[in-house]
Amino acid sequence: MNFSLSDDQEMMVDAARRMARERIEPVLARHPVDQPLPKAAMLEIYAALAELGITAPRIPVEAGGGGLKMLDYGLMIEQLPPVVALSLISHEGTISRIHAGCPEDIRARYLPDLIAGRKIACTANTEAGAGSDSGAVRTRLKIEGDEAWVTGSKMWITNASVADVINVSCTLGQDDNGRNIARRILLDRSESEFEVRETPVMGLQQGHLSEVVFEATRAPAGNIIGEAGDAAKTLTLAWNGNRPLLGLMCVHLAQKAFELALEHAKAHKQFGKPIAAHQLVQQDLADVETLIVSARLMCYSALDAIDRGLRANGSSAMAKRHATQACERAIQLCMQVHGGMGISRELGIERMWRDARMFQVPDGMNGILALIQGRELVGIGAFR
Numbered sequence: 001m002n003f004s005l006s007d008d009q010e011m012m013v014d015a016a017r018r019m020a021r022e023r024i025e026p027v028l029a030r031h032p033v034d035q036p037l038p039k040a041a042m043l044e045i046y047a048a049l050a051e052l053g054i055t056a057p058r059i060p061v062e063a064g065g066g067g068l069k070m071l072d073y074g075l076m077i078e079q080l081p082p083v084v085a086l087s088l089i090s091h092e093g094t095i096s097r098i099h100a101g102c103p104e105d106i107r108a109r110y111l112p113d114l115i116a117g118r119k120i121a122c123t124a125n126t127e128a129g130a131g132s133d134s135g136a137v138r139t140r141l142k143i144e145g146d147e148a149w150v151t152g153s154k155m156w157i158t159n160a161s162v163a164d165v166i167n168v169s170c171t172l173g174q175d176d177n178g179r180n181i182a183r184r185i186l187l188d189r190s191e192s193e194f195e196v197r198e199t200p201v202m203g204l205q206q207g208h209l210s211e212v213v214f215e216a217t218r219a220p221a222g223n224i225i226g227e228a229g230d231a232a233k234t235l236t237l238a239w240n241g242n243r244p245l246l247g248l249m250c251v252h253l254a255q256k257a258f259e260l261a262l263e264h265a266k267a268h269k270q271f272g273k274p275i276a277a278h279q280l281v282q283q284d285l286a287d288v289e290t291l292i293v294s295a296r297l298m299c300y301s302a303l304d305a306i307d308r309g310l311r312a313n314g315s316s317a318m319a320k321r322h323a324t325q326a327c328e329r330a331i332q333l334c335m336q337v338h339g340g341m342g343i344s345r346e347l348g349i350e351r352m353w354r355d356a357r358m359f360q361v362p363d364g365m366n367g368i369l370a371l372i373q374g375r376e377l378v379g380i381g382a383f384r
């Protein structure tokens with residue numbers, strides 16, 4: 001076991017950190033902190049991500065992707081502003097699904113622009129009655145000859161309002177056992193009509209989280225992807241990888257808050273000495289470090305398990321649940337160390353806390369993650 005980064009990993013981390021500082025953070029800084037970024041700004045950011053080589057990290061180099069190990073990808077994700085990192089995993093996750101489930105003509109049509117960051121993609125699964133129960137999708141797909149129609153609505157979809165291509169989970173109806181016959185279809189914004197409405201939320205406010213409504217939206221039947229019934233399996237594979245990545249986005253936020261808190265504790269005085277010299281403040285700082293380090297290591301370990309081909313359902317669920325909660329707590333303690341400044345908009349820690357809270361919802365709520373881990377422990381599912 002080796003806990004230090006290899007030379008290659010050091011270089012990847014350094015490149016991601018530099019790209020974030022020089023090309024991504026300036027774009028975020030030019031726009032209001034509480035409004036979704038315009039599409040042009042997103043494309044500027046995607047051009048930088050493409051240059052960094054992480055718009056398709058999970059597909060092989062021969063297919064135009066990065067062919068990265070998940071741990072290496074995670075190390076880079078940790079360096080990016082979380083609002084960008086979340087958008088990226090929606091985009092690149094969709095690229096992986098197109099790569100894995102589409103005929104050559106569809107891949108050739110979409111993948112080059114998506115990998116180059118000239119177009120943006122996303123995946124729409126969640127509906128009002130199909131959140132944690134992701135298989136309960138009711139959005140209806142009807143096929144007639146060369147054409148297909150989609151009717152239904154999706155909610156909480158990352159990137160939807162800036163996406164050129166949306167991978168939509170649908171149902172063709174139910175089989176003889178009453179189970180959904182799941183299918184996915186790619187809807188291209190330039191050829192299919194549907195409504196997208198931004199949903200105001202508490203955090204990650206420069207990002208895009210939308211409701212999407214399809215009213216007999218027409219698309220070529222050739223855009224239907226994957227084999228019938230594979231949607232759940234494909235999504236689960238992606239979720240196992242995504243969960244520790246989301247955990248590392250929280251680690252990024254908590255680390256930033258921690259650095260501010262350390263600096264503040266050493267500079268700010270009460271009772272005639274720096275607050276860092278008071279025992280309880282030192283305990284807060286020690287707790288914060290413990291929360292961050294444990295979260296980071298658990299996420300790295302889950303990603304490494306995926307790279308080694310081990311079953312990672314339990315460990316990746318555990319990593320996300322621990323990291324999102326630990327980092328929320330860590331940021332809260334950093335706010336506490338800052339006293340009144342901690343809750344001021346000016347300093348920005350309260351925004352980090354609101355951003356971190358967002359990550360407890362996508363790709364498995366904490367209750368569901370506990371059940372996934374529990375199922376691994378006892379071999380019995382407790383979902384229904």
Ligand SMILES: Cc1cc2nc3c(=O)[nH]c(=O)nc-3n(C[C@H](O)[C@H](O)[C@H](O)COP(=O)(O)OP(=O)(O)OC[C@H]3O[C@@H](n4cnc5c(N)ncnc54)[C@H](O)[C@@H]3O)c2cc1C
Nearest residue numbers: 123124125126131132156157158361362363365367368383
């Ligand atoms: C920032 C963000 C990005 C997102 N991006 C996307 C995206 O790109 N694409 C997409 O399709 N969706 C996306 N989502 C949606 C997200 O995946 C869902 O919101 C999530 O799966 C939870 O579904 P829900 O909101 O319907 O809550 P519910 O599933 O209704 O959960 C509500 C509560 O019930 C609990 N619960 C539910 N079932 C059980 C059970 N069997 N046992 C015990 N407790 C249970 C949950 O733990 C939770 O506490 C995103 C959400 C957020 C916040």
